[in-house]
Amino acid sequence: MPQLGLLRGRAWTVLLGQLRRPPGSVCIRAVRSHSQGQKYLQVAEALFASQLKPHQEKSNFIIKTPKGTRDLSPQQMVVREKILDVIVSCFKRHGAKGLDTPAFELKEMLTEKYGEDSGLIYDLKDQGGELLSLRYDLTVPFARYLAMNKVKKMKRYHVGKVWRRESPTKVQGRYREFYQCDFDIAGQFDPMIPDAECLKIMCEILSGLQLGDFLIKVNDRRILDGIFAVCGVPESKFHAICSSVDKLDKISWKDVRHEMVVKKGLAPEVADQIGDYVQCHGGISLVEQMFQDPRLSQNKQVLEGLGDLKLLFEYLTLFGVAEKVSFDLSLARGLDYYTGVIYEAVLLQTPVHAKEEPLNVGSVAAGGRYDGLVGMFDPRGHKVPCVGLSIGVERIFSILEQRMKTFGEKIRTTETQVFVATPQKNFLQERLKLIAELWDAGIKAELMYKNNPKLLPQLHYCENMGIPLVVITGEQELKEGVITLRSVASREEVAIKRENLVAEIQKRLSES
C-alpha cells in the first residue's frame, strides 16, 4: 500500500477524487494534516485496497526534468561556480559592469534577429496580456537595453541562462537550457581596439580555465560577403551559401560543395571559386596575401575587412596572443546580426601520436562585431556599434567534470570550518549555545540535529565532509571551563579556555 503514505488530512476527499479518475491516471494533491483526517484513514485504506492493485497506481508518473534540462548537484555546482568565477573575474579585470535582464522578452523583440534559428525560441503561452518568449541569447537583450535607455557607450558583462529548443536529433550533450557568459563593448571607438580586447579576454579565460591548447579562428563578414560577390554568388543566395560555409568545421568541403550546388542551386564553377578561398587559413601573412589577390583587392568591403584584420593582428601581437589566433576564411558564424569581425575559439586535443593533427573538440567561445543590432531597436534607427564575446559554459563544464572524475578529485560541497560535537548525552543546550557563538563570529559551523548523538558518527561526518576542526564539549570540559579543539587531519586535541575559543579558532583558520 505504498500510496497510503499520502493519505493525511483531507484524505477522504483526495481519495474520492482519485477513485473517480481512470485507472493509471495520476492524482497528486496538496494535503495538510488535520486531526479529523485520522479517523477517515482506516476507512480510506480499506477502500483504497479494494480499488487498486499494487504497482498500478502511479505507473504513468515519471519524475524528471524537462527534456534538454538538468539539475546541478552540489558537486556540479562547485565545478560551475569555479568556472564562472574565472570568467567573471576576467570580465571585471577588464572593467566591465554587471547587467541583468528578464528571462523573457516581448516576443517581437526577438523576431527577425536569429535567421534560421528563430524556430528554436521558446514562446510562453498566451495567458492574456503580452506575447512573451524566453531569451535566446544575452546579446539581443543587451542591444534592447542600450536602445531603450539611450545608452551610447557601455562595457558590460552578463552571466545568465538562455533557452533554445534544439531538436532532439542534435548531438547528445546539447542542452536546451544553458549558461552564457557575455562581455560586450558598445560605443563608437577607434577601430579594432575593443575587438582586440575581446580576443585577449577569450585567451585569458581559456588559459585560466586550464583546458589545454586552444585556437581562435577569426574572419570578417565583409570579407566573406566580398568573396561571394567576386565569385559571382547572386546576392539573394548570400545567406544560404554563408550557412553552407558555416558547416565546414563539421563536414568536408566536398559535402559542402555538394550542398551548395545541388541543394542551393549554385553554379558548380562558382562553388569551386568559393572553395579556393574558404579553405584558406593562416596568420597575418594570409591577410597580406589576400590584399594581393587581384579580384578581392577590387572589392571595397573585402579591403575594409582585411584592413581591420591587419590592425587586429597588430594589436594581438602587442597583447601577446597573436599566435593563438588564426585567420580562417571558413568561419561564418550562424547569427544574422554580425557585421564585421567574427571569431570562435576551439579547444585542441593534444594528439596521442606526435604526427597527428590536433583534434578540434568543439567551440567553447565565440563572438564578433554587430554594429546594426541596437539600431534595429531604436525608433529613429540610431546605431551604437558593438563588439562582444560569449563563453559557452556547458562544454567547458563537461570537460572539467570529466577530468575530475578521471583524476578522482574529491570536491568539497560545503565550506564548513568547525563541527560542534559532544561525546555525552544531554549536551544539546551547550552545543546550541556554542555554535551560535561561532556563527555570530562569522565562523562556518555545523552540528548534528540530534539530542544525543554518538561521538564516532560526528567525527566520521567531519572526515567525509572535509571539515578541518572539531569543537568538543562534555562534562569534563564544562567542569574545567574549557573546550576541546580537535584537528581532524592530525587527530590532535588541545584544551582551550572556553572564553578564548572563538579567538583560537579564528587564529587557526587564518593560518591554514
Place this chain on the structure above:
Amino acid sequence: MPQLGLLRGRAWTVLLGQLRRPPGSVCIRAVRSHSQGQKYLQVAEALFASQLKPHQEKSNFIIKTPKGTRDLSPQQMVVREKILDVIVSCFKRHGAKGLDTPAFELKEMLTEKYGEDSGLIYDLKDQGGELLSLRYDLTVPFARYLAMNKVKKMKRYHVGKVWRRESPTKVQGRYREFYQCDFDIAGQFDPMIPDAECLKIMCEILSGLQLGDFLIKVNDRRILDGIFAVCGVPESKFHAICSSVDKLDKISWKDVRHEMVVKKGLAPEVADQIGDYVQCHGGISLVEQMFQDPRLSQNKQVLEGLGDLKLLFEYLTLFGVAEKVSFDLSLARGLDYYTGVIYEAVLLQTPVHAKEEPLNVGSVAAGGRYDGLVGMFDPRGHKVPCVGLSIGVERIFSILEQRMKTFGEKIRTTETQVFVATPQKNFLQERLKLIAELWDAGIKAELMYKNNPKLLPQLHYCENMGIPLVVITGEQELKEGVITLRSVASREEVAIKRENLVAEIQKRLSES
C-alpha cells in the same frame, strides 16, 4: 530620415517589404552589410522619403521589458550583489550545499501544490513535446529533486529567479520575475533543531543587511487547524477560513470576520470564537497560556504544535534570538504545502514619535515545515520531512536602494584598479603592451579606446569611476625607462622603473 540608418545591405528588399505593410506597422529585419547594398541606397532613400512622413514610421513600436519585469542597471546590480553576498555567506556559514534546477518544470510537477495561487503560474506555449511551466518557487523543485534522486537528507541553498503572473491590480512594486534565496533542511531529525536554525538564519541575515528592527512571527499549521476544529469550522471550510485569517496583516479583524461570515458562509458565533484566538500574539508565555486553554488542550494537533513551539522557543533562547520572535496566531501563510511550524519576518519602521507603534513595512522572509511535499513526488509516497526559509530579495533591494539614494551614496560599478594613460600622441602601442602586462598579472585595468586621447578626459574618467591609480607613459618616460604612477585621490605622481611597475602596483593595492 531617421529610419534610413537601417538601410544597409539588402536595403532594397527590406524596403519593398516595408512599403507593402500597412502604415504604422513595424518591420525590423536583420540586415547585413553588402557592397551591393550601397548602390541601392540612394534609390531606397528617395523611395522611402516619398512614402513615409516623419514620426509616422515606427509609432507602434515601444521598446520595453515585459510587464512586471525590469532590467537591473550596473548600479542596481551592485546593490543586489551585496544583498546576495550577505545571504549566501550566511547559508554557507550554516553548512548548506548549492543546488540548481531548471527555470521550467514539467507542468504536472507544479499542479496542485499552490492552492489558489496556481493561476499565477506561467505556462510555456505547447510547441510540440512536453507541457512546461516556469517555476513558481524554489521549494517544489527542491522536493522534486529529492524525490527524483531518492535523497533522504540534505541541507541546501538555492538562489534563483522565480516567476508569478501577479495581477496588475496588485500593489505597485510587486514584480512578476524576482529572486528568491532559499535554505532548506531535509531529513528525519530530532524535533525543532533544524527549525530553530532556520529562524536563527533569518535573524542573522536581517541583522547582517542592517535593515533596521524586525520581528519574526511564528505559528503552527496544526494549532491553526486545531483552533478551527474546536471552534466548529466544518473541515471543508478550513482552507477558505485559513486564507481569510492570512489577511489579518493587511485588513482589520472586522473586515476578516465580515469575509468569513458573508463570503464564506461561516456562522457568526464561530467567527467570533476564531477571532478571540487569532488576535493573540506574544512570546513563550502565550504558548504556556494556550496549553491551559480548556478547549485547545483537548485537541491532539494543537498539543503537538504547542509542544513543538515550546521547544522552539527554548532553542531560540539558546541561540540568543528569542526576543526577535513572536508567537502570532494570525499568521497563516498562503501555500498549501506547510504541515507544521510556519514563520514570517517583517521589518519594523522605527516611529517618529516615541508613543507610536512600530510600523509593519512588509514581509521580507518566510518559511515553514513541509513534511508531505517530497512524498507527493515519490511514486511510493515515501516522505522526507523538510523545513526551510525563503528570503525575498526585491523588497530588501527597494529599501537599500532608497536608502542609498537618500544618503547620496556613490556606488562604484566597476572594480578597476589602474588606468593606463598617456599625455602624448602615438602611444597606443605602448599602452596596449603595458595594459596586457597588468591584466596578465591579475590587475584590473582599463584604457581609453582611442589612438590619441587627451590626458584630461583620461584623468576625469578615473575620478568619475573611482579608479585609484593611473599609470602614465609618454616620451619622457620611454626615454628614461620609467613609468609615472599617479594616485588619483592625492594627485601625487612618482616615477617607477618600468620593470618594477607590476610589483609596485601590487604593493600599493595590497596596502589600500
